[in-house]
Amino acid sequence: MAPDADVSTIVGSTHARRSVPEASVARLATYLRVLDDVDPERDVISSEALAAASGVNSAKLRRDISFLGSFGTRGVGYEVSTLRARIADFLGIAEQRNVVIVGIGNLGHALAGYGGLAARGFTVVGLFDIDQVGERIGDLVVQPVSALRETPGRYAGHIGVIATPADAAQQALDLLVDAGVTSVLNFAPALLSTAEGIDVRRVDLASELQILSFHERRKTASRTSNGAAS
Amino acid sequence: MAPDADVSTIVGSTHARRSVPEASVARLATYLRVLDDVDPERDVISSEALAAASGVNSAKLRRDISFLGSFGTRGVGYEVSTLRARIADFLGIAEQRNVVIVGIGNLGHALAGYGGLAARGFTVVGLFDIDQVGERIGDLVVQPVSALRETPGRYAGHIGVIATPADAAQQALDLLVDAGVTSVLNFAPALLSTAEGIDVRRVDLASELQILSFHERRKTASRTSNGAAS
DNA sequence: CGTTGTGAAACTGTTCACAGCA
DNA sequence: TGCTGTGAACAGTTTCACAACG
Numbered sequence: 001m002a003p004d005a006d007v008s009t010i011v012g013s014t015h016a017r018r019s020v021p022e023a024s025v026a027r028l029a030t031y032l033r034v035l036d037d038v039d040p041e042r043d044v045i046s047s048e049a050l051a052a053a054s055g056v057n058s059a060k061l062r063r064d065i066s067f068l069g070s071f072g073t074r075g076v077g078y079e080v081s082t083l084r085a086r087i088a089d090f091l092g093i094a095e096q097r098n099v100v101i102v103g104i105g106n107l108g109h110a111l112a113g114y115g116g117l118a119a120r121g122f123t124v125v126g127l128f129d130i131d132q133v134g135e136r137i138g139d140l141v142v143q144p145v146s147a148l149r150e151t152p153g154r155y156a157g158h159i160g161v162i163a164t165p166a167d168a169a170q171q172a173l174d175l176l177v178d179a180g181v182t183s184v185l186n187f188a189p190a191l192l193s194t195a196e197g198i199d200v201r202r203v204d205l206a207s208e209l210q211i212l213s214f215h216e217r218r219k220t221a222s223r224t225s226n227g228a229a230s
Numbered sequence: 231m232a233p234d235a236d237v238s239t240i241v242g243s244t245h246a247r248r249s250v251p252e253a254s255v256a257r258l259a260t261y262l263r264v265l266d267d268v269d270p271e272r273d274v275i276s277s278e279a280l281a282a283a284s285g286v287n288s289a290k291l292r293r294d295i296s297f298l299g300s301f302g303t304r305g306v307g308y309e310v311s312t313l314r315a316r317i318a319d320f321l322g323i324a325e326q327r328n329v330v331i332v333g334i335g336n337l338g339h340a341l342a343g344y345g346g347l348a349a350r351g352f353t354v355v356g357l358f359d360i361d362q363v364g365e366r367i368g369d370l371v372v373q374p375v376s377a378l379r380e381t382p383g384r385y386a387g388h389i390g391v392i393a394t395p396a397d398a399a400q401q402a403l404d405l406l407v408d409a410g411v412t413s414v415l416n417f418a419p420a421l422l423s424t425a426e427g428i429d430v431r432r433v434d435l436a437s438e439l440q441i442l443s444f445h446e447r448r449k450t451a452s453r454t455s456n457g458a459a460s
Numbered sequence: 461c462g463t464t465g466t467g468a469a470a471c472t473g474t475t476c477a478c479a480g481c482a
Numbered sequence: 483t484g485c486t487g488t489g490a491a492c493a494g495t496t497t498c499a500c501a502a503c504g
Binding site: 025029032034053091093109114159189197201203205207208211213214215220 | 255256259260262263264283284285320321322323325327329335336337339340341343344346347349350352387389396412413414415419421423427429431433434435436437438439440441442443444445446447449450
């Protein structure tokens with residue numbers, strides 16, 4: 001989805017790795033979640049079992065995991081704790097990540113209050129809006145967006161989330177970048193332009209619905225069309 | 231992300247088409263949005279210009295559009311209105327689509343009130359929750375989820391949106407399916423299982439953040455470690 | 461001319477199938 | 483024996499590059 005998402009090379013961390021396909025990175029995040037739901041009694045899991053629980057086939061899962069090294073036990077499976085640790089390490093979950101949210105409407109509220117973030121190592125440390133300034137949400141107080149500009153570099157290493165209306169999104173991005181943010185998740189239905197080196201991932205509700213709508217129509221058409229076939 | 235997202239074949243509509251790659255379907259939804267932002271004065275647009283505005287390269291865009299037929303003018307470009315109509319027609323935007331939302335927390339509210347939907351031909355026609363029952367949002371009143379079970383097939387052809395907590399998501403899906411829904415957008419951080427023929431798209435905030443986090447770490451690592459390779 | 465539309469090449473990602481190991 | 487790890491075949495997607503055409 002990202003415009004120029006190429007292969008990902010990583011050098012840091014415990015083990016040096018070579019370019020892992022973007023698609024595998026995304027699935028690894030899923031496996032990690034599924035592992036969290038695994039019965040804590042269970043200490044070993046096979047590729048077949050984990051694949052089934054994750055909605056992929058086992059060959060793909062084994063391939064994905066093999067990018068992280070080979071630490072499964074043949075004839076047995078993967079040790080759950082090791083596997084979880086390896087994926088977490090690879091994805092960079094080991095360290096805590098901080099998040100700032102721009103745009104505190106309904107969506108911003110939903111994100112700010114979403115417990116699933118903390119559970120996965122993400123802490124919301126800043127909320128910004130043009131209005132709503134001063135409102136308290138949990139431990140945080142909504143600050144004016146202008147505050148971002150006044151502290152250049154302050155939010156380096158943080159992940160930015162844009163939850164503004166479309167027409168404010170570009171400005172929100174520019175402010176985030178000024179504040180040192182280089183990774184951004186954009187919920188606004190707008191295409192944003194920015195400098196090289198800034199990652200922007202877009203989550204676009206309307207597009208998702210359109211894709212579903214497309215498939216829905218296909219289903220309906222094939223049920224309906226008999227006479228319509230030509 | 232859909233488990234078995236195959237190639238898409240469509241027969242209905244004005245023009246018969248053959249299998250369009252899934253990736254192209256997703257991008258066509260993007261082009262459609264971008265076209266809506268085009269200066270209304272402008273009546274023709276080149277692949278180069280539209281591609282730039284959409285964040286893809288022009289060859290890819292031309293290939294995507296060529297799946298819908300060939301109606302551009304060589305040496306000139308695409309007529310904006312025709313192009314828009316063709317894509318909309320292909321994606322099934324021509325007809326209005328109805329949406330029902332299960333789970334009326336912050337996120338459900340955000341979605342229910344999101345103007346971008348109506349603008350794209352989606353009308354929210356039902357809101358369901360266990361609590362909040364009776365609350366009015368716009369023209370709608372929140373109904374108990376049990377109402378879904380009492381009207382089997384009532385929502386056939388609708389698109390379902392799951393905005394519940396993870397532990398209620400599977401039940402929400404089952405209820406939606408009972409009510410006739412076969413296309414679902416799931417915002418809950420849970421993997422859902424369902425019968426064949428039901429499309430479930432997952433939008434998972436935590437996974438998106440993890441992917442960003444991964445890239446963020448890669449950037450930081452390459453800045454930190456070895457000075458400058460080449 | 462300039463831009464579309466598209467074969468063919470290149471590339472990326474997935475699946476098969478089985479050798480190798482615990 | 484059973485399951486991992488992986489070469490090799492395959493499928494899907496992107497890019498190149500240019501002929502066709504208004």
